[in-house]
Amino acid sequence: MTLTQYGIKYAVHIITSNFGNLVAKVCEILLRRGHLSLKQLIGFTELTPQQVKNSLLILIQHNCVQPFSFDQSEGPKVTQYIALFDNIIHRGRFAKFLAVVSQELDTDRELILKDLLENGRLTLKQIIEGAESSKSQGDSADKDSVQESFLKLVNAHFVERCPAPEPVLGQATKQEGPAKKRGAKSAKMVEVPETIEQRVIAAAAPPEAIRFSIMIDSEADAPGGKSDNMSVGEKRKHATLEFDAEFESSDEVVLWRANFEEFIRCLRHKACVENVRARLDDEAAVVLRAMLKATRTAEKKVKTENSVPLSLNTIYEEVINSEAGRSLTMGRVRDSLSGLCDSSQERDVDEDESYSADLKKILELAQDDEVELIVLKRYGKDAYTMFRILSLAGRPIETDKISDMSQLSLVEKNETPKILYNLWKDDYLHMERLVVTGARQSQFLVWRVDKPIIWKHVLDEMFHTALNLSLRLACEEERFKEITDLPAHKLLGEMAKQWQLYRNVILVLQASLLKLDDALMLFHDF
Amino acid sequence: MSRPSALKRKQPDSSSPSESLTEHEKIVYSVIRSKQDMGIWTRDMKKEANLPDNLVGKSIKSLQAKNLIKEVVNVQSKGRKHYMAAEFEPSKELTGGDWYSNGTLDKYYISCVKDGFAKIIYQLKVATLEGISDEVKKSGIFKTSFTKQQIEEILRVLVLDKRVTEVKSTGMGEFGSFPVGKVCYKSTSKGGSKREPKVGAMASIPCGVCPRISQCTPDGIISPRTCVYFTKWLDF
Known part of the structure; x- marks a missing residue:
């Protein structure tokens, strides 16, 4: 996924609060401009060479920057530095x-x-x-x-x-020439299947x-x-x-x-299990957990779409080995599996009956939930209904048709255009005007949930929110500094009350940030 | 009724009444009748009949008194008077469809139908559209019968409400009796009752629902440091 504006801002904020302004400046330039050589970095940051070097050393030590060089047949080798966005957010x-x-x-x-x-x-x-x-x-x-x-x-x-x-990066397999490769800005604009960052890693x-x-x-x-x-x-x-x-x-x-x-893989598995528990039931969650636990080391990449296939017997063994699954029968395990696996997959039952959980689907449903809940809270029940109609349909639908489809959800017919307009205005819907020329020229508006675009927009708002929460957290800590600096025995009367207030404020902000980070992982890392 | 009853018996068909009508009434009647189950709005009628307003008004009254036309409600524009020839039933465009009664959405009826279907799906555990349709008929809880289209609509709204999920049969386990790939419906919760939606991470933070988030910047006029929504949120 490409970097969003607020994704970068949040990353820079993390580096600033961890390592100070100088390091953050170097990091920000790298995040915004892609990979750079030391000389370029000094030029862009307008810092002294020593400052830039020290900042880079800190960033490399903390795995936030990776040096590399391009495989060049002529000329001296120039070390490039690239910021590793994910590691910063981690x-x-x-x-x-x-x-x-x-x-x-x-x-x-x-x-x-x-x-x-x-x-x-x-x-x-x-x-x-x-x-x-x-x-x-x-x-x-x-x-x-x-x-x-x-x-x-x-x-x-x-x-x-x-x-x-300092790994050496071979020539790009794409048609892009070496001149273009240097401009990581352009590489970030277009959706390339593999970014330079991924290749370097x-x-x-x-x-x-x-x-x-x-x-x-x-x-x-x-x-x-x-x-x-x-x-x-x-x-x-x-x-x-x-x-x-x-x-x-x-x-x-x-x-x-x-x-x-590996940590992200574990958290991803945990998120899958918890989502299955909420959507299906405890038994399905137990079965999925056993499957994922047994195959964790066999997974090739973190964002794997399907879990590693396992035979029913192996799964059953794993399930009854876990404390929660001890009482399950083979039949119930098989029932749970039917809800976990991808139904479009052709399955040869006669052969070795093997099952693989559709993790992509589980996570997609969780993402849908998160976005729908934002729509519900921000635009109300009727908008939520229409958004779900369009999201489930996955194709453009005309205004009147949406009205018809939402009447059983008790949405008043004349409200439809207004609600759709509100969602469109804030980039939660995509709209197209269709002009039909016939005996009478008529115009239709069709609406669509364009997931890749909306999801990116939501992700950016999430990074924005994470930044806001951290900034407010710092702000509140500053506000209550007098109280927090006091020794415990002086916290009496009004002071004690203030202390309690400070505790509550910090707790709410921290808990929200943790929960929001789960959602960020769901959209960005899983 | 001014017409002798003998005459009525001889000419039972719809063409008969127009004979006892005045010239103007005939014109107005034919305009209304030509619109069939769509009916016509008085203003459009005046235009098409090309008669003075007062004559049209009079004709309408007299036609109504003779039970040749009736006034119908149009859900699209409830304020406008619509007329239709007596032998037609108003079209879906006018009534709003099966879920409307007297021009308003029959909310009570709809929620009863939804609850009934949700309960049946819960009892069936997994079922296809046809299976649900049969079960509804057998149960006899509804006096009316539903068309396939209506059942589809009800199922769709139950899916929208997250009371039922639409799944494709995997042909195994509980789907054993359905062919692979067949669309099935399944209850999402106990008793098919409505579920409380869970709380989203973003939706529980002021920024997640903030109408001003696009104008909010760390050092701007709208900023998290001074945000009133935050202050209200953190006011214990």
Whole structure:
């Protein structure tokens, strides 16, 4: 999905509140202009080279910027920098990521992850030191247990090796010439199937085998080295290394970071399960959860449309292994599956009966709900009815026909044009004028829900709202500063009341932001 | 009635009454009758008949007294007087269709029909349009019978209200008795009763429903820092 205006503003706001104005300036230029070289960046930001360099270092350390270069046959190699929008937005989700780990694994791992999230990238040695120092006050954390926790995190794919420091991007396969490639602005305007950002991420990612491997290859992981040059065969040789030896030898040079992709996958699965629970029932939710849990590591990409196919027997086994599904019978599991799977898929029942949940559909319905609820609240019940008529129909419909279709929903006939106009005015509907020339020339208005356009508009409003909530949050914290600076024993009488008010205000804003972020993920990340 | 009853028996057809009419009445009557079940608005009638207003008025009164024409309500424009020849029933355009009675939407009737259908679908668990239609007939809860089109309309509105979902049969599980791809209807909730819509993330925040969001900027006149909707929202 292309970046929206308020998406960029919200990202810049996050960077400003995390790292200050200078870093935010560099980040904003990168977000708005696409990839740039250091020289270009200095020119656009009008900062000193040192300031830009420092800002870039911070952004790279926190995985918000990825350096890369183009594969050029002639001329010197120029390093380009590109901002990673998604990773910036993920910075507001660290609490959710930590919650995922504490649910999936346990609190012990949370500590390591917290350290990684706060510091961006760390070597194993740093991770161990960090865990030891933070635990020194209380229970003793021995090195072994930290190592064990770390291993578990890596095995669960919650932690991964950092991407290549500077991948080389091959020539674009599209017809676009090298001159055009530099202008990322134009690339963002047109819907290209793969953006430069996606290509850079793909090129920088370590191969799957190495990405979650604890075995360390000293040559490949030397600073500046390209680990993706290494063949699998070479890697296997090192697999025989003693685990302890690695910890002491070359571990400083391998950098680790939290794997946002895996967290988003977990949150996506959770959202699917909860939506199924609301739309269908608890049993369907239990079945879906079991299916997704069993196939999580087999998923190729986060935004997969269908879950990995499983046979009925495997699904049933998974279901009865979970606490909630213990009492379900095979027949009920099969009933639930009929509601979860894509009905258009041809199914050969005689063959190995395999099922795959239609995740895309589940998420689309959730998106529809969110947009419809906005329409309901903003424009009222009648507008909601008409919006649903058009959204369900998925084709343009003429004004009078919409009137007829909404009469059973008790909408007065003469209200229809007014309501449709209101929705159209705010970009929630698409309208076209049709002129029919016959014996008598007549004009019709047809209306349509154009999902890609409306959804993008809604996403932008969501980013706008997220920005507004964070700004107001900062504003309220400033307003109550006097109260929050007071020591607890001085909070009496009027002060105590003010403190309570402050608590309520902050709670509402924070909770709303968290919930809104769920919706943002639904539209942007899932 | 001025006509002798013997005459009436001889000429029972509709062409008979016009004989006892005056010249003007005949013109007005033929204009009205030519419009069939659409009827005609008095002003249009005056234009078409090309007679002075008072004559048209008189003719209408007399034709009405002879039960040759009737006044009908047009839902599109309730204020205008519409007339129609007595033997026609008003068209859907005039009445508003099956769901109107006396020119107004019969809300009570509609909600009863909706509830009845929702209940039947809930009892059937999964059903096709034909299945629902049969079940409604069998149950005898409605005195009137519904056309296929009416049933489609009712099902559509139940889907719109999210009381029923439209699903294509997967041919397995509860869809076992329906061919794959057949459109089926299924209750979304217990008892097919109305569900409270859930609260949307955006819809529960002032910005989500703000009419001024397009004018709102961090440092503008309308800004989240000074927003009155926010202030009201956060006033505990």
